[in-house]
Amino acid sequence: MQGNKKLSKYGIIFILPFLIVYLLFNIYPILRTLYLSFTNFRGYGEATFIGIQNYSRLVSDDMFIQSFFNTLKIWGLNIVVQLGMALGLTIIFSDIRYKVKGLSVYRAIFFLPNLIATASVALLFQRLLDWQYGPVNQILLNSGVIDKPINWFGEPTSAIVIVSLIGAWMWFGNSFIVLMAGVQGISKDYYEAADIDGASRLQVLRYVTIPLLKPVLIYVGITSLIGGLQIFDLPFLITDGIGAPRGALNTMVMYLYNTMFRYSNVGYAAAIAYGIFFIIIGFSLVLFKFVNKKEKEVRS
Secondary structure (H helix, E strand, O other), X not given: OHHHHHHHXXXXXXXXXXXXXXXXXXXXXXXXXXXXXXXXOOOOOOOOEOOOHHHHHHHOOXXXXXXXXXXXXXXXXXXXXHHHHHHHHHHHHHOXXXXXXXXXXXXXXXXXXXXXXXXXXXXHHHHHOOOOOOHHHHHHHHOOOOOOOOOOOOOHHHHHHHHHHHHXXXXXXXXXXXXXXXXXXXXXXXXXXXXXXXXXXXXXXXXXXXXXXXXXXXXXXXXXXXXXXOOOHHHHHHOOOOOOOOOOOOOHHXXXXXXXXXXXXXXXXXXXXXXXXXXXHHHHHHHHHHHHHHHHHHHO
C-alpha cells in the first residue's frame, strides 16, 4: 500500500510538466477566448463586459453569413472532387483483376502535394493563372482555344472553383491513403467470392467495398468537414487577403482573422471563433445522426 502511494506520487510528478503546458497553452486560451467573446475588448485597455451583444450581432451579420456560405461552396466542391478522386483510385488499386503494381510509389506521388507548403502552392497557381502573363492563358491563346485572356481570379464563380480544385489536388492523396488502408483491411475472400459469382465491378463497389468501407468514409468525411469549415490559408494567400473577388473567397476564418488583426475587434473576433466552433459541432452531429439513421434502416 505504501509502495502504491509512492508510485502514484511519482506518476503525478512525471505528468506535471505536460499538465502545466496543456493547461497554459490549450485550456487557458479556450477559456480566455470565451470570456473575451462577452466583452468589447479592442486589444488594448480594459475589457468591458457587454453580455451576448457580440453573439446577437453575429447571427445578423451579413458578412459572416456570406463567409459561411462561401466556405460551404468551397468545401462542397472540394470534398466531391477529393473523395471522388480518392475513391476512384482506391477502386482501381484494390481491384483483384487489375492487380496494379507499385502501390507504395503511387501513394508517395499522390501524397506529395500535401507536403508542399500552402504558401508555395498559392504562389505557383497565382503565376500559372495570371490573366496577363500566366502560361495557362498563353497556351490557350496560342492554341486558339480562347480569343482573349481569362481573368481566372476576377470572377466569384471561377475563383471559388479554382480554390476548391487546388484544395482537392492537395488533399486527395491523404484521403486515398486512408481509404486504401481501409480497403486493405477488408478480407480478400469477399472480392474472390464476388468474382466467382460473376459480380461486375459496379456491383462489387456497391455491395462489398462501400458498405465495408463506410466507417473509413465517415472518418474522412468528418475530418474533411472540420478542415473545410476552417479553410483559411489558401484563399487568404491566393487573393488580396480580404476575399476578392467581391468577397467570394472570404471564408469564416478569414473573416475572423481580419476582424481580429485588421480591425482590432478582439471581442467580436472571439465570438466569431465560438460561432465557427458551434457550426462545426452542429454539422458533425447532423452527419453522425444521418449515418446512424441510414444504418438503422439497413438493419431493420
